[in-house]
Amino acid sequence: MDEVEVVVAHSERATLRVGDVFVKVDADQARMDVEAKAMSLAPIPTPQMLWQRPSVLAIAALPGTALGRLGQPSTASPRAWAAAGATARRLHDAPLPPWTGRRRQGPDEFAAELDRECALLVTNGVLPADLVSRNRHVAQAALRAWPPVFVHGDLQADHVFVDGDEVTGIIDWSEAGPGDALFDLATLTLGHEEHLDDVVAGYGRDVDPAVVRAWWSLRSLLGVRWLVEHDFDPFAPGCEVDVLRARM
Structure with missing residues (x-):
């Protein structure tokens, strides 16, 4: 081992890579x-859990x-x-986990949070009003009743590891x-x-692409200010602001 790699770090949590081990430190013990x-x-x-301590979790690297x-x-x-789609389907078909989830809002709660965030984005001059308004309209399609399933909750492409055509x-x-x-x-x-x-x-099941696009808009609108405040760049090419612009 030649060095410790900082994979991600901000005020809420940090992940370090030490050789073939990832060490996660999280201020929120419930989240851990x-x-x-x-x-x-x-x-x-999923990764092999090597050990867990208060606010710290060590897991093995994935191939x-x-x-x-x-x-x-x-x-x-x-x-x-x-x-990756087939793997998501297997997760969604599993029994619901025995906890409610840290942020499992329903449509009404999402709508209220989204409206507050849209107002802040415009008032603070973070994004143009027309861009926010258009994406708030697109996001409405996601705000419908849905049957709850076991979701990952942050299934970003860089959280899915593959070797060739296989999810590892x-x-x-x-x-x-x-x-x-x-x-x-x-x-x-x-x-x-x-x-x-x-x-x-x-995934092998009917999926409404309008709802997927609505979640793209909703997730991006809710994420822009947080990302800026935690020293990430949602304005970088191909990132959240470009996702919002693509809906115009």
Whole structure:
């Protein structure tokens, strides 16, 4: 081992890589507990948990590489994206986990949070009013009743590891709990719209693309200010603001 790699770090949590071990430090013990429980229950490949201490979790590295990264073209094959969709389906078909989830709002709660965030984005001059208004309209399609399923809750493409066309595991389970299946599929394909058909083909169930696009808008609108405040760049090419612009 030559160095310690900082994978991600902000005021809420940090992840370090030390050789073949990832060490996660989280200020929210409940979030850490959810992650450990979700990995033990999910009927799909997850990292091996090596040990857990208060606010600290060590897991083994997964083989392969990330399916994709926001803001960068994915080099993974269409079959790999389809395999990710099939893996999501297996998770969604599993029994609901025995906890409510840290942020499992229903449509009304999401709508209220979204309206507050849209007002702040415009008032603070973060985004143009027409961009916010258009995406708030698109996001409305996500705000419908949905049957709760076991969701990952933050199924970003860089949380899905593949080796060739096979999914070797999924990381970062702190947002897991009951939720909308299409939220997971939207998170997986955020910024990778060209792979939505591949994911749906692997998922093997009818998916309303308008609802997926609505979740793209909703997730991006809710995320922009948080990302800026935590020193991430949602304005980078291919990232959240470009996702919003694509809906215009």
